[in-house]
């Protein structure tokens with residue numbers, strides 16, 4: 193039975209996509225069978241995995257929209273790397289919110305579509321847009337865990353409180369098994385005071401300290417360069433900080 | 449008559465708030481009278497200007513929601529700096545989307561509320577969340593210009609095409625005077641190849657080259673440190689790259 197993990201934070205640019213792509217790849221490197229679901233219309237995880245959505249390909253849009261009778265297997269694409277598969281996204285996904293406005297059970301479209309493949313993976317990692325849209329709610333309705341990337345910056349730390357409230361509400365109203373499994377500090381820059389200050393705030397705050405992973409993702413330009421190459425950083429340059437940090441995080445998550 | 453500028457980009461974390469706060473401050477430093485409107489429920493621009501929204505204060509939420517009869521003047525707060533005023537945001541703003549779902553003319557709530565004060569400022573800068581929500585549409589309906597921060601990173605560059613489409617649609621359907629006034633490159637790091645490559649792509653692409661400001665915002669940790677101090681970077685440390693770059697941008701924007 194797969195661990196179904198939503199990677200979410202309404203604050204933008206904190207490393208959600210970087211975490212889905214690179215943690216997913218690091219888990220596959222450790223022999224886990226991983227499915228990545230790109231639920232962001234900006235389809236950044238799809239780009240980061242080097243997958244080019246051509247005209248014929250089915251995407252997560254086809255799964256959640258009402259017009260199509262597409263089976264989930266038709267939407268799963270392989271990547272260059274063993275044990276790492278993807279359900280790609282597409283810009284059309286932005287229209288799903290309006291299309292589903294009057295549809296009964298619209299928050300469970302993803303869960304209904306993916307329920308039948310859960311046994312085939314060890315991990316399902318889902319990327320979300322930086323907003324609490326119907327797409328993010330669909331991801332929360334299906335997930336059993338939420339992994340929260342938190343940039344070591346003041347705005348990102350300030351966003352945590354609201355995010356915890358949101359997840360508590362989802363747990364009460366939509367998905368009783370949903371829990372926050374962890375917070376991973378990202379963009380850590382040991383040369384700057386603000387990074388240390390925010391990391392200290394995370395480890396001192398009683399709401400967050402027990403959830404904070406030991407693995408910290410350092411700021412590392414190889415992570416962005418690897419996006420350009422359409423490869424996760426662990427497959428782009430194993431010796432980089434980005435690769436080392438995401439492998440550390442993968443080890444910690446596998447231990448559970 | 450004020451120049452009414454929306455600072456927007458659906459890609460998260462590209463420096464929208466940093467641009468609103470720091471460009472706004474730099475413009476006020478040059479003697480312009482500036483109003484900042486924080487239309488993001490995460491109220492980051494409010495935090496960045498050191499304004500603490502206490503129980504009694506009226507916010508932009510009071511202006512757009514239906515229950516309150518609040519005049520715009522009640523929502524305007526001064527900051528520590530001359531010529532720089534703010535309409536703060538509040539987390540309650542996230543609820544406005546649902547509350548306004550059946551309200552006639554819901555996209556023009558902000559425009560209707562702020563129309564009467566346009567004569568009193570030289571610039572009105574509006575911060576937006578990283579999504580195309582009703583809040584962002586309200587900002588686009590009121591603005592006459594859109595300033596787009598674009599991080600010199602692959603995902604941010606990829607987001608431009610969709611953003612241009614969105615703005616074209618808003619111009620056709622809601623606000624015929626809306627135009628993109630410029631793109632400002634942000635987080636530029638001269639030490640990394642990816643930054644140079646994306647800056648080159650911006651200046652070579654015929655869709656973007658004529659819109660690209662000469663001023664480039666370099667990556668600079670003083671920008672985040674200044675957030676911690678609740679001060680725009682031009683008032684926190686005038687000699688920093690962040691302050692120098694935003695003053696350059698302000699000069700270019702004043703020249704129009």
Ligand SMILES: Nc1ncnc2c1ncn2[C@@H]1O[C@H](COP(=O)(O)OP(=O)(O)OP(=O)(O)O)[C@@H](O)[C@H]1O
Nearest residue numbers: 204205206207208209210322410411412416460601
């Ligand atoms: N540790 C890191 N060091 C340096 N750059 C990083 C790091 N993690 C991510 N990046 C880069 O920073 C940018 C923001 O990260 P990313 O897009 O993954 O964040 P996000 O939370 O998914 O953003 P959005 O809110 O738009 O979905 C990207 O260009 C990415 O390549």
Ligand SMILES: Nc1ncnc2c1ncn2[C@@H]1O[C@H](COP(=O)(O)OP(=O)(O)OP(=O)(O)O)[C@@H](O)[C@H]1O
Nearest residue numbers: 204345460461462463464465466578666667668672
């Ligand atoms: N030029 C810069 N150099 C270094 N850090 C920066 C720079 N500009 C902004 N930052 C910091 O990077 C983070 C992201 O910037 P910011 O929050 O302004 O982006 P945004 O587009 O408003 O994000 P969101 O999409 O969440 O609204 C913040 O912590 C900010 O302080």
Ligand SMILES: [Mg+2]
Nearest residue numbers: 208209232236
């Ligand atoms: Mg993302």
Ligand SMILES: [Mg+2]
Nearest residue numbers: 464465488492
């Ligand atoms: Mg912002």
